[in-house]
Amino acid sequence: MRIVFKTSYDADLGLFVHRYQAFWYVLLLAVAVGLPFVMNDFWIGEAALMLIWAIAGMGLMLLVGHAGQPSLGHAAFMAVGAYTNVILQTSLGWPFLVSFPLSGCAAALAGALLALPTARLHGIYLAIATLAVSVLAEDGIVMLAPWTGGVSGIFAPDIKIFGVGFNRYVNAPGFYWLTLGVAVLVVLGYRNILRSPLGRSLVAVRDSEISAQAIGVNLARTKAVSFALSCGVTGLAGALMGHFAGVFNHETFTIFLSITLLMMIVIGGLGSIHGAFLGAIVITFLPLAISIVREFLNERFGTASVMPPGIETAAFGAILIAFILLEPMGIYGRWIKIRTYFELFPFCRRDMFRRQRGYLRTERIR
């Protein structure tokens, strides 16, 4: 076990706990940057998709994992980001570098507006209210057909930054590096929030609204800020998702996308940035794994074998149930347990993690 001796308050304010940790994260980043040199375009595309899921997951994680406000409406904010980004580029001819941040701002604004009427709701009631937003968004896209293309959908233009094209099909590594850059920036911003008073006020609202007030945290404002930040980041992911898909319509941003997002961060582990990434890996690569198994079975037993269509959804459901029953802290929680086991070996006790509970408290007395 590595014991970190801290000699100044700055040791607790850094991005990393100690230099060895920094080394591993820099190495991870280097591997991520170098990935296109060793992988073909298909896998780079999948990696980019994983990063987009992770960005959206970080957006939702901030709200659900840190501010404790469950949301089933984040597909709507992905849609706001995706449509704003494309409409600004095609109708107004603005470059990606302008339309992309603005798409995040638009989603943040939408999130803040949603927070105003829902500020007094929490737990299951907030989940239902945001669920309604998700359903409304789908209809809204169809109703706003003159701008959004409605049912027939809308084409995302090629990303051009200073004349260099970042289209996924033409320049897969470029698109991947773009999403990686956005993901790294979001992680940095997220870490900064967590080590500042803002992050602590989110935790305060999550864990005890009554004493958050007694400490001077303005509940309504903190919830609005958390919604705005969360939806803004999710909107950025939506904009990237639009470019990734190339063409999208109202069916891209259904309620199922919202549920998938929530499932993703629960499986990954609520309340940690790692959880968003681990969940994104599962969400991205589970369909691939299933199709590989399907192909293998088809080869072995001939076509029309045991794998029915829609098996992905069933697999997701089964995995989610398994996690909630067996490991409510998600993959990251399990990883911490494994790491602690080896760090303390052979002194790890079974009951060391006994006292943990889930984050989503559905109701509290005001």
Add this chain to the structure above:
Amino acid sequence: MSLLELEDVTMSFGGLTAVEGASFAVNPGEVFALVGPNGAGKSTIFNLVSRYCTPGGGDIRFEGKSILGCAPHDIPRLGIARTFQNIELFEHATVLQNLLIGRHTHRRSNAISEILHLPGVRAEERRHRLAAEKVIDFLDLQPYRESLIMGLPYGVRKIVELGRALAVEPKLLLLDEPASGLSAEETDDVAFWIEDIRKVMGITVLMVEHDMGLVRSVSDRVLALADGKTLVIGTPQEVQTDPAVIEAYIGLGDDGADE
């Protein structure tokens, strides 16, 4: 001038009058205790001062100004911090983080500078940390600095909550049963701390407490309540020997029962 003043405050929940015409004033630098049987309205008075409830009548003044127009989150900014009878800590955060959250009223940075982690934010974080460390030293919480609240025993949580209220650097500290559930030794510690909070930090204390030993040893004045009504205000000895207080606690004496 008194620090906190309640004037004819009345509060009822439906048909139940929890506090009826409560009037008292807490002077700067004193330890003022509220005592009374269960349901006497002690915690309701706390919730009125913290603005979780709005009184049906009367006025509450802090430093001469009415606080009835304030929202609950404005109260700590005025200089009133409190603890809760059933500990309300941030369970999934460490002790240090809980104390740092207590510094929220001293936050000067805004969300954007925090997301970018500008140098000013870091300088301010160091100041918050220094203040939190002073509280940790004062309450001897060093062994628990990095522990999550959810893993801590009850007695420690009780002290962390006191620490979080001290991190606010208030002028008036509301302690809702600071010794409930604590052992005799821990209660003695609390008594010493309350003395120090008053003498060293210069913080006025208003507390609700059932442990008469603690009340006797630390408080200057005591207000006895029963069924929402004020029975008597006085020194601990006066209140303990007051016939009305004895009657409220243990019922009428033999003489009364016979008549």
